[in-house]
Amino acid sequence: MIEMLLPERMRPVRLASPEHLGKPLLEHFAQARRRMGRAAWLSSPIGLLALLPSIFTLEVFDRVIFRQGFSTLVALLAGVAVALIVEWTLRRRRSANLREAGALIDWGLSSTLLDKMLGQPLRTLEDRPAASWVALFRDVGAVRTLLTGPVVQSLFDLPLAVFAIVIVGLVALPVLPVVLGMVCVFAAMAWWFADEVKQGKVAELQQARSLDMFTAEMCRARESVKALAQHESVAAQWKTGYEQWLAESFSRGSEMEETKELTHSLLIASSIVITATGAVAVANQWMSIGGLIAANMLAIKAISPIATLSGAWRQLAQSIEAARRLDKVFAQPSETGSAGVSLPRPKGAMTLDEVSFRYDEQSEPVFKKVSLTLAPAQFYSVVGKNGVGKSTLLKLVTGLYRPDEGRVLIDEYDLQQFSRHETASWIATLSQNVYFLDGTIADQLRRAAPEITDEQIVKACKLTGVHSFISRLPQGYATVMREGGRTLSAGVRRKIALAQVLLRNPAVLVLDEPTNDLDHMSELQLIASLRLIAKMRTVIVVTHSAELVASSDVALAVSGDGDVQVMTPVQALGAYFSPPKAEKKPVQAAPSPLEPSLGVVGPDLGLATAVPGELH
Ligand SMILES: Nc1ncnc2c1ncn2[C@@H]1O[C@H](COP(=O)(O)OP(=O)(O)OP(=O)(O)O)[C@@H](O)[C@H]1O
Structure with a gap:
């Protein structure tokens, strides 16, 4: 659609044929096409x-003033009044059609983008920063503006330009060459200023997007920025970006101002040249004085749509860029749809069959042909050093990541055949980073399973030990959680998130470091609850807590060389939680050769007194 709006010669420059645009984007344009067509008609x-006003002026000069035809004036006034009412009605209908077309595009693209975003595999979602997704939603607005903005208005007014030229030919033939000449000058100018469309990008807009993204990240990290006193470095980075954007925007802004001023001066010059030419023609009786005045008015109508285009290219270029970005996202594959038949609730056995996984081509594989069988209704702890792949293993088990090779099965079913919704109803996950959307505590819990009762x-909440805390809040379960739940402590947030997971009543419960942020008593209470749950469900827990490992039935040790070993909890405790036997002396804080250059002259960090085992 956007390509179709472009001048013919520009299409091959950067934008390929209309097939270049993805099907979903074209489908949304097709929905709005009827209304756009009506507006065009x-x-x-x-x-x-x-x-009509120009023709009215012509008649007033030629018939009313020179021939004293006042009855003609009354008839003309009546005719013009009727015409104005009809024109006003038609204009309103055209605007309504354009508005509806814009709304259709907006709604269609926004909801497709939302579905697309939520339907992307987690790895694809992770590849794009959160702020970049927000920027994509703004792109929808840019595409919509194209349909209701000056570009389309100018294109719609092009027939008016043709009619105006024809009438100039009829009533003021001697000035027609001048009008045609001016139209050509403005068309050449519009072509000249279309550089951004020709280049296919708006540099300033790209800088504004990066700046927006950095601002969003900075706002999200405000606590860390404060805590680490990073104000100066962050502000310096932001100001550099802002200055670059401002410089580009300033230079583009002055170009646009120049275009505007030039257009204004050329319009005045057109009027003067037409009047001068017309004066000679009137003096030689080649045309009437009414014809001259009407020609002046008509020339402006013929030139205006083309003159508007000079200033509107920028918006067109922005809309094209936005459409391209949306197109790219729409073309990405979504996760699998439903398996087609609803299968009975699984017992909860999980199998990894020769699973290999790496984050990208350049990085080392996190897992190499791992095979594991986890029996239902057992309590598994996953242990290992930081960064060896414990969370990655959970994401593979829950189907959030797809293995590069091999299969992950629940009972005898390959997870790949199921939709995210189906998988999540059987395998509930508590991730390491808990985040809540805005809403009350009760809303958060109902979001997990809409049909649950207050009793459940x-x-x-009693099982996770958060009920008594919530009951003491002035608003209780109606307490509003904002900004991911920042107003509640980390431990309370984790317990609420755990309650969410339990409410899903899954066959397999997968928890990534659930005891983080919990006080010791809460940790013991959680472990007791998990033991109870593990009597009927498979529980898999990544943990650095020795108590939790000791309470599990089986430990899975992620070694960091692409393998996972099955151990008894006692073996895992020995391997990962006891102080290394070789180190008998306490760790000495050795003077670092880097310290002088870093200027670290502060107090002893206390490493000398740390128990070696704690550093695991
Ligand atoms: N989204 C990602 N993109 C690229 N690499 C990643 C991503 N997430 C994790 N990794 C890398 O994969 C490896 C395993 O990470 P993972 O988070 O699974 O470790 P972990 O054992 O859970 O660590 P921790 O105990 O610190 O939570 C790490 O080297 C990490 O840098």
Whole structure:
């Protein structure tokens, strides 16, 4: 659609044929096409009616003033009044059609983008920063503006330009060459200023997007920025970006101002040249004085749509860029749809069959042909040093990541065949980073399972040990959580998130470091609850807590060389939680050769007194 709006010669420059745009984008344009078509059709009568004031002026000069035809004046006034009412009605209908087309595009693209975003595999979602997804939603607005903005208005007014030129030919033939000449000058100018469309990008807009993204990241990290006193470095980075954007925007802004001023001066010059030419023609009686005045008015109507294009290219270029970005996202594959038949609730056995996984081509594989079988209704702890792949293993088990090779099965079913919704109803996950959308505590819990009763909510919260805390809040379960739940402590947030997971009543419960942020008593209470749950469900827990490992039935040790070993909890405790036997002396804080250059002259960090085992 956007390509179709472009001048023919520009299409091959950067934008390929209309097939270049993805199907979903074209489908949304197709939905709006009927309304756009109606608006285009209405433009013809509107264009014709808009010429009436010029014809009225011509008649007033030629018939009323020179021939004293006052009855003609009354008839003309009545005719023009009717025409103005009709034109006003048609204009309103055209605007309504354009508005509806814009709304259709907006709604269609926004909801497709949302579905697309939520339907992307986690790895694809992770590849793009959160702020970049927000920017994509703004792109929808840029595409919509194209349909209701000056570009389309100018295109719709082009028939008016043709009608105006024809009438100039009829009533003021001697000035027609001048009008045609001016139209050509403005068309050449519009072509000249279309550089951004020709280049296919708006540099300033790209800088504004990067700046927006950095600002969003900075706002999200405000606590760390404060805590680490990073104000100066962050501000310096932001100011550099802002200055670059400002410089580009300033230079583009002055170009646009120049275009505007030049257009204004050229319009005045056109009027003067037409008047001068017309004066000679009137003096030689080649045309009437009414014809001269009407020609002046008509020339402006013929030139205006083309002159507007000079300033509107920028918006067109922005819309094209936005459409391209949306197109790219729409073309990405979504996760699998439903398996087609609803299968009975699984027992909860999990199998990894020769699973290999790496984050990208350049990085080392996190897992190499790992095979594991986890029996239902067992309590598994996953242990290992930082960064060896414990969380990655959980994401593979829950189907959030797909293995590069091999299969992950729940009972005898390959997870790949199921939709995210189906998988999540059987395998509930508590990730390491807990985040809540805005809403009350009760809303958060109902979001996990909409059909649950208040009784079940209270029961789940009692199991995770957060019920008594919530009950003491002035608003209780109606307490509003904002900004991911920042107003509640990290431990309370984790317990609420745990309650959410329990409410899903899954066959497999997968928890990534659930005891993080919990006080010791809460940790013991959680472990007791998990032991109880593991009597009927498979529980898999990544943990650095020795108590939790000791309470599990089996430990899975992620070694960091692409393998996972099955151990008894006692073996895992020996391997990962006891102080290394070789190190008998306490760790000495050795003077670092780097310290002088870093200027670290602060106090002893206390490493000398740390128990070696704690550093694991
Ligand atoms: N989204 C990602 N993109 C690229 N690499 C990643 C991503 N997430 C994790 N990794 C890398 O994969 C490896 C395993 O990470 P993972 O988070 O699974 O470790 P972990 O054992 O859970 O660590 P921790 O105990 O610190 O939570 C690390 O080297 C990490 O840098």
